[in-house]
Amino acid sequence: MKLATMFQAGLPYLVLTGGLLVVMIGVAIKRTHAVAAVLTIATLIATTLSHIVAYSALGDGAVQIDSMFKIDGIAYLFNILFLLAALVVAFLGSEFLNRRIRFKEEFYLLLLCATLGSLVLPAAVHFASLILGLEIVGISLYAMIAYPEKARPPLEAGLKYLVLSGVGSTALLFGMAMIYAGSGSMEFANSLPSDGSMEGQYFYLIGNAFFWSGIAFKLSLVPFHIWTPDVYHGAPSIVTGFLATVSKGAVFAVVFRYAIEGNVLDSGNVQFALSVIACISMVIGNLLALLQTNLKRLLAYSSIAHMGYLLIALLVVESNSALGYETVILYLVGYFLMTLAAFGVVSVLSMNQEQELETIDSIGGLLWRQPIAGAVLIVSAISLAGIPLTIGFFAKYYLFYAGIDGGMWTLIGALVVGSAIGIYYYLRIVFTAIKRPLDDAEAMTGLPWTGLGILVVLGLCILALGIYPTNLIDLIQNVVQASGF
């Protein structure tokens, strides 16, 4: 591989790292919130645009950089998705920081670091790059979760996430060591035991058990989900949005790579374990969400269920990897839009208050008190429930299609049951937001226009892609085909 091609293919990473350094030096010279925010947003936009230049370097295939990275069109699709999500977080975050936080600039550094980590993961084909990417995202997130200086809940949430994510990483590392002991290689493609001996098989199975436990921790799948509601609840809403979307999506991207390169689903045991985790995540996540009166905790449990749904896309990879990739990318686009919209609404509404908006009752009559935010929240809840004319419907439709294609009837059953339970609590959000407000409920004014503008864009995207998803689906199919699936 020519050096020039490698540099061109890696351009987005270079631009983002360069931007990170510029922001850091800028902050070190003079602390100005506006400059840091503008530089960060410019970096994220420049990185997104640099994918256009970089894409031509790929030709028709992938660019392998050393043994650690394999950059292809799919990785770029994931990258662009994460970058756009980070852009939303940067915009909404700047308003949040402006109104609530005294020391603002470090947030942008952490956001850029976390984004860089999440861009590393879709291209990783080596356990070393996997753990480095995961830890960059994780370590940046600890500090972002605990970012507000005065309040106690964020600090508690940050500490919980630090400890439990640390446990998850430990399991992951131990699993990698075991897989390495069996195969003698850290590359995904050579992770199967080289000789057919029983000893190698045992190492491989134990290693994968630990590996997937660690991954399940990061994705908050049942039974490794206990930390999720507490952390989602305690963290500032906009950081929760980032945690729920980018960090989860990046883990999915790398897990797909491992499943395809390493043929790990050929092992019946791994497949069975993942199916069980998927089923109980879908059902238990939705059941627990029923009982919640706190909006952020409700969204946390709903995200557990959504991660369970996404495992269907992972499991179909074994028989039809192109369909698996199409499903996961389409679902993640939808999930990112709806989740960012939901947490964005909570974040924007809480900006003028000392306490974050929490209970479902506190959004009673939101549509009348603050029509824009109310409408976006309703659209997002409808989309999360998977009702037609929203992107959520097509995402779920694709999951059904993938499940039927792979013949996974139990999983489809769990998906149906989970979605049916889900409709109940998503519609509760919708009805609470629509009902006439109490007389003493005050109108919400003085909310930032940029924040509301971003929310409107997210809401419109949910509807537009739900009504006319053809272009998006074509784009995804073309890129997946061009990447050699």
Place this chain on the structure above:
Amino acid sequence: MNLSFFLFYISAAVAITTAIMAVTRKNASHALIYLVVTLLSIAVIFFLLGAPFAAALEIVIYAGAIVVLFLFVVMMLNLGRSSVARESQWLRPGMWVLPAILSGVLFIVFGYTVLQTENSAMIEGQVVPPKEVGTVLFHEYLLGVELAGVLLLAALVGAFHLGRRYLEERREN
């Protein structure tokens, strides 16, 4: 059962014993002393596996820098009236006996291994000298090293921001 496995099991037994002791001690500084011995025994295991560079790093970075930092923090946190009494209790004769014996065992294993010629005490595989580690690290895994730099940057920025909360609170009081 050949000799190198015997050496490995001695070091592994020391590692497990001290790790259990470290977890179960109620006194933080006693736990840390056991932790040092755990790290030393892991270093000896690395050495037996033919990775002297990893063994040296284990001692220099973990047993040396990190645990000493822990010890300093634990001792700093206990400033107060009763600290003198507590400190004399920490250093009461007898508590150091077991760690010392276990370290002695490790020292014997280590010394025996060093005195062997032709790597006969090594378990399996090949010796990886520091030069080779460096070549691989700054050639094949160069991007990994760069990413580790970003990881440390994120940790530094995060620690700086979170640490400032403490300083602000102290300034206000």
